[in-house]
Amino acid sequence: MKKISIFIQTACAIFFLSSCEDTMDDLKVAETNPVVLSELAISNIELDPVNNNNPAVTFNWTMANYGQQTAVNYSLELSSDAAFTNPVATGTVNGNNTITLSVAELNTAVGNVGLPPFAWNAVYARIVSSVGTQTSLPVASNSISFNVYPYFNYPFMDYYLVGNATASDWNNNNNNNPLFRDASNSKIYHYTGFFGAGEFKVLETKGLWQPQWGTNDGSSIDVNTGSGSDPGSFPSNNNPIATAGYYSFTINYATNTYSFTPFDIAALPSYTTMSLQGTAITTTAMNQSSFDNHIWYVNGLHLTPGDLQFLTSAGSVWGGSTSFSGTATLNGENVPVVVEDDYDVWYNDLTGHYILIPLNL
Template sequence: MRKISILIQMFCALLLVTSCEDDNDDFKVSETAPVVLSNLEITNIELDQANPNNPAVTLNWTSANYGQQTAVFYNVQVSSDAAFTNPVSVTTVNTNSATLSINQLNSAVGTAGLPPFQWNAAYARVVSTIGTTASMPVPSNAITFNVYPYFNYPFKDYYIVGDATQPGWNNNNNNPPLFRDGANPNLYRYAGFFAAGQFKVLEVKGLWQPQWGTNGGTAINVNPGGGSDPGTFPYNNSAIASAGYYTFTINYGNNTFSFEPLSTVGAENFSSMTIQGTSTGNTAMTQLASDNHIWYANTVHLTQGDLKFVSNTSSAWGGSSSFSGTATSNGASIPVIVEDDYDVWFNDLTGHYILIPLNL
């Protein structure tokens, strides 16, 4: 009897294994027919910069059918062309509709390459997939609409203040900006003349907070508003002992700074500097009173195009990055990608430049 019982148990176990294998073989998915994305009731969408969180458009589509009860996801994409050469993913949902906010749609069409402040044709589609690995993607039909986007200025600008600087302890006195690195948006420099004294960094001209300084070492500290102000640069309330040229570098990525002497041996002094290019007529720049290597022009209207900095000796500097970067002698023209009024600053000692839009 014991032998018969063991044989029966072995037979049941074999049936169980076979049953499990059959179940696995039966779970098969098939490629779905493309879902159908409905046309929009409106074809012209003007994006309102003042209300970025308001809904811009709602997209609706039919359900995908992969032949099994499985998790289906829908990725909403936009593009600047009907072929979706470089599609931009906006959102992924597991429902049959998605409402895009003004900011979402504006960011997506901007990433797709559509220029701001003019009507452009945009395209949308939905790509269905299964599982968390987005398997078996199938794109829907494409729909088109016209969109009028605004420009998202993605950068922060910072300004120096203090008795070691040109504006003194006045937070709204044409305070010179820090020059943002063209490749690393967290890295800023100011290479120029500092008087004996101290300084801090402000985020908004005319406001004392947010205010940046140091409480010691090479670490930076901030009072974002309502707290205690940090100590001054460069040495936690200890002044610069000797007036001269220095390079102040601040990295908001790792919250550190440095302050080092800067040699000006062999540097050429220019008597005038102009902005020239397709973005503007010849625009004269003003030399900073305390530093004959720093030039500025306030509230300059620039159109889409390019520009260079040209001295009285016909020396010309250009760069490849928009808004800020390092210009080189006879370099490529600096691209101006959006029309606006700008404060423009240029350092002929280092080639640093920054174009700060006033209305974006």
Template sequence: MKKIQKIHIFLAVLSFGLFTIACENDENIFTATETTPIVLSEVPISMIELDPSNPGNAAVTFNWNEANYNQQASENYAVQMSSDESFTNPVNATSVVGTTSATLSVNELNSAAGSAGLPPFMFSTIYTRVVSSIGSQNGLPVASNVISFQVQPYFNYVFKDFYLVGNGTSADWNNNNNNPPLFRDSENNNLYRYTGFFTKGGGGFDDGRFKILEVRGQWQPQWGVAAAEGSDTIESSGNIAGNPATQDSDPGRFGVASDGYYTFTINFSSNTYTMDSTDESGSTSFSSMTLQGDAVGTDTAFTQSSFDTHLWYISNVNLQPGDLQIMTNTGSTWGGSTSFSGVATDGGGSIPVVVQDDYEVWFNDLTGDYILIPQNL
């Protein structure tokens, strides 16, 4: 037996460019019945290799028959994709109203395939269906048959990276001086932190200051405090501003009141920051760090920062898909479970590398924070 659901639809008639109510009782009750599943046609090509040089080109077009809810209202159609035929974690690739076809561009199909969990640079099966519904609340949803085809997505590095600059940091006011990156939270891509040594330098009002850059070697985009320079007294928390993100003028400067270790946290969702003193006494001092694993092939030594001995980096190393660990001079092996950025722990498994490229790698032995920054993606 078909399900029956009452859907309230407000009728309006367009007359002389104005909406007027068609009758005294402006609420009319109509009955819609669940449609039989629509039929999604097979696509004419079984293997699609996505070309990143032409992201706006059409990649694939889907066609299906019209749903029948026994009402004159337009039907909604959502094209869903999944890495498995059961649609355990479906991804909405696109949605259309009142039409029985949809075309995805190269970029749109690549994004949907990536969100569905398909690995880049290899052919994998992607499953597709269309879910029809009716009304603004997407009532009476019914899924079509499932089709599948092979797709080879390319990789999009969707993350932003940020770098320290200023006389409170190792880079001084040089925007291209091996400026240390902030460490991105693996679960919140808008949350970044940096735990390390900051200096007050000469001790004056303008000393111990820093800002955040998005690109080494470029002064914009840059981020700082909301107060203008000169009025930017050193605070432990507050609002952030950016040029050009929030304004045309440069923002004020973050800062520290004295030499020491601090944890700087910046949230680009709330546009706020905190700067908290950190006690690093009692922490282990390591004399060497080595990157190892099948993703790197040959063990590669980190360079220890002379400004902050808890900060380690490799300026350039070619990594292949595989796993990484960080070996200390004490024999302990540190690893994490998330690619590109995360928190490593002693004996914590392996850091996954999902795509080949030349990488810049940074590791903080105080917090276990690591970040792998691809140079060409």
């Protein structure tokens, strides 16, 4: 039997003469028998992204007995295999023998254990009891299994250019160029390319004028979400781009700041064709923008889990290590495609920025 002794030591002090007397109380805590996790009333759980706050599943188990009146921790662990090779702690309660996961919580949990979306797969659950803040004397329960059909949470926002300085003009649904999301900071977006003389704004959804971003004072970004006045245009209100050319635009939604600076393309190559290749797709030619020949795109392209690269007319191959968006490098890693869907795929050969925008997630 394993035991934990908790020693409580008291000290007393008297001015000028000091004497100490130790007292010790031993609280003996014995390892419990495993708790019993009950089977679920249902064996198949299909997760609905529309009602993701609804309860999805409730787990119940017997109470542990550590031989003392002490608070007991109960941790719910999920795994993709019965051996719990890489278990994921999903929730913890103290002194209670039931836990309920919402649809969103269960969807996140099964994603964390590695279950793919849009497919039925088995997931295994168990309860680990322990005592104290150090979760001492952990004991695992029996395991149960059930089948789950998860959905995919697309965690990012996408933004689009509109304005007479851009390829789409003042049309909010004209194959508008997307901003390229920074791979390391999802609040930062970039667009480097050709801008005509004029001005532009940023939209969140193609076909809708709000939410709409611009600038009123030329130093920070302003937004109209639909209940106020539209902001002024970039690069600064009442001060449009005077000379058409290549510029680099960066917008930071965390700090509400932006920059707009000239960009020199003199030393950079131009390509006549660009193709997508990889295990996620059969080799597919990309379209070259007629407004800016360094911007390439394919709309509504069906991709399956796998990877892809960008193949240029010069035979060079560019790739990146981050899914959905990132910066490709020459002979870099393959861009991971983590979920099957139809995508708008955009690539900027000036900077290597790429973005894969799912259309149904």
